[in-house]
Amino acid sequence: MRKSLLARIPTALLLLAAALLLSSCGWSLWDSPMTTVRPKSGFGRMTHQIFMLISWWTLGIGIAVEAGLLWVCYRFREKPGQPLPTQVHGHTLLEVSWTIAFAVILLIFAVPTIPVIFETQAAPPPTALKVDVAGRQWWWEFKYPDLKIVTANELHIPAGQQVSFNLHAPDVIHSFWMPQLGGKRDVVPGRVNRITLTPDGPGELPGQCAEYCGMSHANMRFRVIVHEKGDFEKWVANQQKPALSPTDPLAQKGAELFSQSACVGCHTITGVSGGVLGPNLTHFASRKTLGANLMANTPENVAKWIENPGHLKPGALMPDLGMRGEQTKALAAYLLSLK
């Protein structure tokens, strides 16, 4: 029993190693929307190079140690009639050598690490597009101070241009993470952290809060939309326009409801209200998702959300204002007219 079980382990390890090899060669395992190993920015690639360097070394060392352990166990297993083994207490030269060997290997990791630490934290050039990110329980606000745009939960940036994110935390600690673009950075109350990076090409990718921040931490998601330069300018032009006035009667009724209810205390719609506790809704209909990338931005979902935000997102700070039925339909129609 002992032998057969022991014999199975190397096979299992080989299979595992094969799986790892296969997967690193492009098996779909790594192609998740939140993948950290398919970097799409220079910042991400610098990190990834060190990750791969350390990974290959540690994979090699790991396989060598595990295989060595198994071989030693097999080779020196007890056989009947054997005398007591020689009582070896140690071997100074051997021990000194492997201590030095470990130190050298770690030096191989440390030397390329240090410059990357400094490069990735360098001050951004003045030409970089500035985005002020605010992490709030449990949604993201994105302000473009130079473009005078405020939006939420969907971040639009141009491909090939340096973007400098300044991270603010009005409530508790969060962590701003766009895995495909690079590593995360904590969003800490009382200080402004920064990430600077240049996204490669257009595309859509998800991001998420990575530091536990209370009840709906799991629902603090966002979308990043990387545009071609021209598309980004179109998006900017639209966001800079004032809010549209509704033409549809249902939407008009919704607009009336909105301006007469407590909605205005927390939400800004340019020309209508100026609340700042909740997301800016001026161009609400231009967003594809609702509730910090939780669900599609459809009339049904918006109505459900208004009726009971805490039901769709536990702990949501937006209260149930008692709107029901026709009222929420009207509000949804209004909000979704704000292209």
Add this chain to the structure above:
Amino acid sequence: MATHAAFMPGTKASTGSVIWSWITTVDHKRIGILYGVSAFFFFVVGGIEALIMRLQLAHPDGTVVGAQRFNELFTMHGTTMVFLAIMPMSAAFFNYMIPLMIGARDVAFPRLNALSYWIFFSGALLLHLSFLAGAVPDGGWFGYANLTSHQFSPTHSIDFWMLGLQVLGISSLMAGFNFIVTIVNMRAPGMTLMRMPLFVWMSFVVQFLVVLAFPAITVALILLMFDRFFGTLFYAPAAGADPLLWQHLFWIFGHPEVYILILPAMGIVSEVLPTFSRKPLFGAPVVIYSGIMIGFFGFGVWSHHMFSVGMGPVADSAFSIATMLIAVPTGVKILNWIGTLWGGRIQFKTPLYFSLGFIAMFTLGGLSGVMHASPPVDLQQTDSYFIVAHFHYVLFGGSIFGLFSGVYYWWPKIFGKVLDDRLGKLHFWLMMIGFNVTFFPMHFLGLIGMPRRIYTYAPDLGWNFWNLVSTIGAFTIAVSLLVFFANVVKTTRSGAPAPADPWDGRTLEWTIPSPPPVYNFAVVPTVHDRDDFWVQKYGDGHGTPPRKPSPPAHVDTSSIHMPPPSYWPILLAGAFLFMVSGALVSIYQVILGGFLTLYCMTRFMLEYHHQTDVGPSAGGHH
């Protein structure tokens, strides 16, 4: 002897007197068993919490529990496993084995030892009273400020957590000082520091880590307590405070804590490997120095838990290099263990299986640790499932496998029966497979972006398959534990009595009967070697012949003075718990509890004050 015999099956003693003898015991062996049983109980509790979390995460958009309950589960799972399972399991071995391995009759302060157990028990009780109060801690096991402030956590949940941890810290500090004094002062004649068994050495290092690290978290918790109870602003950013203060204080404790959790297991492995390879530990001095170095460096790497907070490139680089440095003594230890097996005559018994499992799994945990020693890499991995995988390889694959190795190794010494070897190996294989099926996929999950501490996830992120696999693994681990419990029941019912030296051991605990008499050693031994018992049996293999065992001593064991039982430790701990829990009820309870605590403390201190002259006759109590 009566108190010890009462525990053995087959003797007649009323249940009441058995319970009384256990709650008033000051015998290090019984306190060790109390720690062990409590630790297993909480290991199961923490395990059930983990299973519920795994059920919730088995599928996307899970509905087994809600957000609030899930947050409570991971907070209590982490807190329980660290403070109520692994630490007390190590404490069980410190208590039971250290005096036996250094040839002592008890620890230096037996009543303090009992007190530290009952204070531990109080802290555990307080933490779990939160379930009855309906305010379960939900801030994560490292409870980052300022989420723990009154503004963001208005219920008593965080109060239970911060008071419970303070109580547990007091217990750990008392035990730490007790074992330092015991190891320094109570070694048998001839046992120089370098002849001390490796488990005692690693435990010795751990006690220093405890007494130096716990004050840091105590300070952090007291500041938090002031913030929450008295409105101070130590962690309030609105008042200009930096919430990162908490993180620094916490991890100055938290990183040494990792070594508090792993070094005892390393000590156990360093005992088990030589015994079953039948040769001495390879390079024992290097293993000892490596343990000391790990303990020392352990205080200089705390900020590697904080690479993402924005400390700036200089601090990031310094902590990165320090962290890589600590990998050197750790790697050296692994090769020394393999060197111990090399050229041996390896007997594959269950304790060795678990020690080999420790080496195999801890190596993987160490290697993934090296990856995030590099800050840029860490920025992708921190707070993702990659980290969850990493620290479970260290704390489960390392600590738990090592501790189970100790359980199988010392069970015959403690309970007088050898655990069944076939069931033991079945337990090992199930646990090994279950562990890897649970935690290896978490590496993948982390690399494809799954953050930790999320109660739900969307179905379109490619995380579904590996989460399901991981849940299946978790239940395999649960089955392996059932096998262990079956083994315990079977062995207790029908196992044959164990001899004093079932494994052909090397250290002093194997020279005395299993289980040991209450006074441990009828004659305190004189030590000539690190593997003293082995050399006595076989010679040192380099010309020194086996020593003639000394003739059986004719000692009147009734003349051996052992400390009598005391009920003041449990009363003092009870009064203390009453005082501390008053902070959640009423100031009057705190004041009343304070007076009760002072009263018990005084009685505890003066218990033998007027009895010093009756020393020898006190031997009649045992």
